[in-house]
Amino acid sequence: MIETAVNFLVETQNPDGGWGVEKGRRSNTEASAFALLGLGSQGERSLTTIIDRGLKWLTEQQHADGSWPLTDQFSQGSWATALAALALAFFASHREQALRGADWLLRQEGKPLGRLQSVIYRIAPHKLPVQQNPDLKGWSWAPNTASWVEPTAYALMALKKLRPHLQSSRIEARIHEGELLIYDRMCKGGGWNYGNSTVLGEDLLPYPDITALTLIALQDHKAEANRVSLDALQKMLVQVQSGLALSWSILCFALYSQETAEWKALLAKGYERTGFLGETKTLALALLACTNKVSVFQV
């Protein structure tokens, strides 16, 4: 599995140095960030040229304001900025670019849901169709839109990783509010989906991939919600054993000092079944999971 994943990432690097979501696709910031983390964490000299080309592509994509677009098809900074900053934070020689990305993240915030929702939440929260605190601001997928769990978790990962080097006075407040938002959106019984726990009175299901990456973002907390969600994650994996779910979960369990051997065996079997659909991100995460490279996400 390890050799297969490394070979996949080496062979699917685009001529421009980046990686697409799949082999042969346009270079993409999210896929390239995970590919760089996967390969970079292996500490293999033979990968140096590949990694350097990847870093060159990634740094060249950064906008003057510190952000990254998702691909060169877009002129606007995107949610993938958090992942680019996280990836570059791993490479000490690129910390300055990572910090510029983190500064951009600190200037971004999800749009609150509005004054009316805010008033209803304070007076009669059960009347809201979607049960959540509408005032909390995390990070959004697209600028000037609402906050969601996954982009908020990525932003928290990047900011916490770079926190010792950031000068901004806003960092602690932003991290704190982002965490509040995530806890506010936890599903009943633990875990997270994209960001709606209860809609029109019905509880929605949590997803294992989102739960695991969110717990990674919250790793420095010992909240009861974390413990409940870790238990929930174990149960979710009985149903969902995809490469994405297992890879994130193995990294999460390792960070929380839980056993991972059983899940690693399932990950290898899963690859034989589907090849993880040839998705760059999943292969890169599987590589990180199989080789215990949790330090990439550790804060």
Added chain:
Amino acid sequence: MLNRRQFLIGAGAAAVAPYFVRGWAQSSPWEKTAYRKQERSRVAILSAKSYDIPLKDTILRGIKPFGLDLQGKKVVLKPNLVEYDPAGVINTHPAVISATIEAFRSLGAREVVVAEGPGHRRDNEYLLTASGLYAMLKDHGARYVDLDTDDVRPFQLRSHFTSFPHLYFPETVLQADLLVSMPKLKTHHWAGVTLSLKNMFGLMPSAVYGWPKNPLHWAGIHNSILDINSTLPIPQFAIVDSIIGMEGNGPIQGTAKHCGALIFGNDLVAVDATAARLMQIDPSKVSYLAKAEQFLGNMAQEKIVQVGESLSAYQQDFSVMPSFQHLKTISG
């Protein structure tokens, strides 16, 4: 160089122009190029009792009245694959997609691609394997494209129900000769019903709009449905999986309801109006259908030529959420 008079005239024109533009937009929020309503539309309803019987012949009979020329064409099938719940009936059944791939290939299609941009889950491998699509596509050697992460191209809107200046469409869809919307017959807790027009939400790439494509919801679901469908620049067809539908709290948490039919048509408004009537829902009370009827297709029953089975033979009383009870005014 402008003199003072020219400047004032220009500035005045610039100041009042938005009022004219807005006024025009209010009276006619679609452009001429968006108008595609025909004098009459044809919709076919065919019996299909279950997913366990061969459906290819039914699909072939269902598309025959429309004379689709598929020879050498690239076809994109867009099923509804929004979420997977082991106990639910959420997605277009793989048996219907499988039969459609076979039918379209037998009519000479060069390539039949299955494509979706799931709005909730990013885990394609799980969605495809759990729903049964992965095994089916592998058997057929058919390609699946995740539209959420596809390359995209921006298009100027042909209608202006939302305030988006443009919408991004995925390249896989733009390069198709025919796009087939294959929704599941379902009620919907925000839109009333979700059928072939609403199914086009899944075309919108989540890498741009986010999971769950929230900016399109904030712009108004009905408005977004209209702008997406009016702007789509390629020919469309619809096959509605009405063998087992969903009533109540759709599109995800409703309950299964057997109808035993497939609905076909090349006018998506007419198809959706017919599908709504199948659920004993008045299409004229579904906001986006009522507006779509003005320029995208036919909603009125007298403008729809019904072929195949009779509508009344398959009509079922689909329950809706209390906030959509006003849609339930059709009986019999």
